[in-house]
Amino acid sequence: MSAGGEPYSEALSVAAARAREWLESLPDRRVGPLKNAHDLAADFGGPLPGQGMPASAVVEYLADKAGPGLMAMPAGRFFGWVIGGTLPAALAADWLVSAWDQNSGLRYATPAIAAIEDGAASWLLDLLGLPAESDVGFTTGATMANFTGLAAARWRLLTDAGWDLDRDGLAGAPRIRCLVGQERHDTIDLGLRYLGLGRPAPVPADTQGRLLPAELDRMLSASSGPALVCLQAGNLHSGAFDPFEDAIRIARRHGAWVHVDGAFGLWAAAVPEFAHLTQGMELADSWGTDAHKTLNVPYDCGIAVVKDSNALRSAMGVHTSYLIQDPEGPGDPHEKVPELSRRGRGVPVWAALRSLGREGVAAQVRALTDAAARIGKRLAEVDGIEVLNDVDYTQVSLAFADDAITRAVTARVIADGKVWMSGSHWQGRDVLRVSVSNWSTDADDVDTAVEAVSSALSAVKSAGS
Template sequence: MSRELLNNAFQRGDRYLSEIDERRVFPDKTAISALSGFDEPLSQKGEEPSKVLEMLDELGSPATVASAGSRYFGFVVGGSLPVTVGANWMATAWDQVASSAVTSPVADKIEKVTTGWLLDVLDLPRESAVGYVTGATMATFTALAAARHKLLRGKGWNVEADGLFGAPEIKVIVSEEVHVTALKALSMLGMGKERVIRVPTDKNGAMDITQLPELDDCTIICTQAGNVNSGAFDPIAAICNRANKVGAWVHVDGAFGLWARASRTRSYLAEGIEKASSWATDGHKWLNTPYDGAMVICRDEEALYNSMSVAAAYLREIETAAQNYMPEFSKRARGIEIWAALKFLGRDGVDNLISGCCDLATYFAAGLEELGLSVLNDVVINQIVVSWDNADKTESLMQAVQQEGTCWFGPTIWKGHNAFRLSVSSWKIEKKDIDLSLQAIGNAMKSIEN
């Protein structure tokens, strides 16, 4: 029964992926309406397993967003490489608790190997510690917890033991374009998302270093490697030069942009990032792994360990256990997918993936301008911000393209302008996909003008 069931699941998943580029990118109203089939009371005796999979496939598959396909440009989402899907299935079948070498020798070994590869391909300080967390939000949360520990310990305060009541004040500096997940992390850590000092940005969304306030040894600066709208990079090297002189902590939100360091054509954007104190990046964005696979990277291993380590009578104390470098005590073996992607791609493959997406974004932006649309940002990496004449026409165009189904992108506000944002992040995207998308956008513009 188990083998038959898994074969059933494989066949359904394989068919879904094989057909994904021939379907609408966003489900139609009929598919969404059919989801009401899930509205049923919990049965008393349960259901036969094959029927469970059948229901998932027949009701669920048509109502998915084809973010794993070749014409999804919403948010910053890369479609999973087939090898990482396979690794995900293997890791799920193993069902490992990837907390330490005691709970899973294989997961522990693979994550340690992956740590070395990550620091190598991203050219970050080799002494750094890496924690494998759920997403970039949790990666930033973990890094800022390490920062809080380090800065307050320097003032003689043990925040893990004594909390924040009466603690020395930490000054937090962020960009005017700070990502909401950094603010969420600050709020969860008790440092407050409204107490931050916001630094104005230039026309492309990078921090204006001339507006950077005075730093000291109780300051955290949250920088961005890849503005979520424009793709702009803060002047991180210059910020680090100032911060390191006084003992301030520089965190880099590099959910996707950190991977520019592995690109032959875009590495210049990330020069000097190695001088920072911590970094966050996400596998599902630009390494094209499944969701629930991100990394927190911290130069100061001791700070990360002291902010995250756990102890209990039933645990054999293992200082290098994964559980001591991330918030979760038990986790799935998510590092296996990161390893699979790097093993499959190698240095050249990572470079080609990142550089190729950037080149396609440049091609896409040129095509949009030829249609008469305005590209509002300097397309330095894989992000494009677009508008059309006025807010109403911009909104109408976005809605028309979404309803037509050839491709999908979503709205944003950029420097006070209503706009939409396109992100070229997937290994599957080719010029033909962009050409099809440009044709759909052009057709929508004509229908609106007529």
């Protein structure tokens, strides 16, 4: 007998009520958690009870006990790492994805999810100005999106070099030279490590972290053989974009595959006035981004885009007799991502894009950059605060008189709880990073952020005097 809706109704009603309660608390709640994982261990660990608990009671228990350990990441006052919030349409669509419970790897088995994701993919390519013939896969995040693009690169480069990777593996294969910007994100190195390609060669960068094309040319000219160049759209600390047009022209001359890590910066391509940042980016071979950053869909969702469909599907796909293919389809979703089984991650992406439209996406990205610019400008006017980067996108890196003061200010900001900003180390200095990534960040949140940092600095100065 089918389960029907009745066994779910009470638990779902409780979940909906507690979810609304959580969302409604965000404007006023402390951003940081009140308890750490150790504090919460007794609530969620220990021996597994012999007797079960009603589903609705389980949900109530989760909401009650987890509350003190939750970070208010969806709040407009959360500026840590590069973590976005969730748009209403995307959140509601994600609830539907869970209720539909579709294993979305096969087009034949889940045609609705396949059609929705096809639509989202087509919109994304058009919105970001990427080649229309590209394949799009929905991964867990930018780490796996980058991994997917790099896997396609490995397959194509070795195939063109006459090596059968599928048959012979990597042992004895021609070495692929991997060149990356000196300030690439470490997940690029991680993806290369997963693929057995080893440690990449860092190309010197300028003071904002942008790769220097002349240095790329020099390094590519120093040796021969298959080459893979990784560029960046959105530096973690400065928000800077590599000079795509010049770098890709050089890479092409040396026969290199070019991959772009655009975890949060790829979305700048949706804003006409940011064309100078992304010019030439569409000339690359593959791109990786997060939808749960700048676009603001729920975790988890990354997007892998590869122009060479055959390389992507050869690198990632699998074919067996029990996986029924749709004879009218262009191939299966599982051929474009690392997972065979997965939820319909592209559905919230479709919902976000449909709710915003082309102009809405541009306005959302523009609002994030405007908020970052206002925070940077106002804090630069505070005595004792230095803005280290050109605030051209969504990131602001702050430094104070010395590293000790910077660390102390960071700790004060976190302890105060009005906002959340994360510490880091950049250009030889400790920094306080402000990442504006949430669609709901407004003028009041900007005021709160400026006041929180200014007050923390004053408190540190007073404590040291």
